[in-house]
Amino acid sequence: MLLRGKREEAAGKLLQKVPELASLSLDIRETRSNGSTNDTQYIRRVVVEHAHALFEMPCSYSSCSNGGYDATREILAALASRAPRFEGETVCRGSCGGEFCSRVLRYVATATYRPLPGVS
Template identity: 50%
Template sequence: MMHRRGNEASLRYEARRQREDESPRLHAEVPTLESLKLEIEERRGNASNPETTYIRRIVVESAPALFALVCGERDCEDGGHDITYAVMAGLRRGSTKFEGEDVCHGSVRTTTCGRVLHYKATATYRP
């Protein structure tokens, strides 16, 4: 069982890596973008306190224009948080600060995962 899960995780990682490699580059999509920081909080469904918090600093020069984050629930299958559309919309508007949420639609055993990711983006642009 553990070997099978390892293979599934490896396949998911490879698929994600291929998707990143095939995505347009962030600097090409938003040429004036200088820096981007995402503050991430993740919590279970309707819990008020986040279980996980971290900051992701994006290397604009080499990053893909793809913001697909894995679900923090260890047992979640086929879940995750694709916030690409919302983040790119904020960047294309030239917003320096914006935020949003995404709910995981993966499954944990027989139920929907429902883990909630909240992000705050801070961006700077060249004149």
């Protein structure tokens, strides 16, 4: 938890990176790479006013060690381009019993933006 706090602090606030962002919601689905069942699906609504510019999510597989997903770079790039809807995927960076974790996180994001100053 301490390391995450340091990463959040280093990332800065989301509104510093994308000041015109009004709302952001991530529809997240975590699956095994072979497509077998055992999916985890949830919606993450980002509280834009307080959020850090860090999009790391933990791996939900109980046998995964040091796992998780980092979609920060891709999400920030899409937000910087003012994309209203975008999607992506990232693989877990953890391991399960000496093997790489086979889980994949896919997300579909929906964002709204405030008008740019001087643009009507």
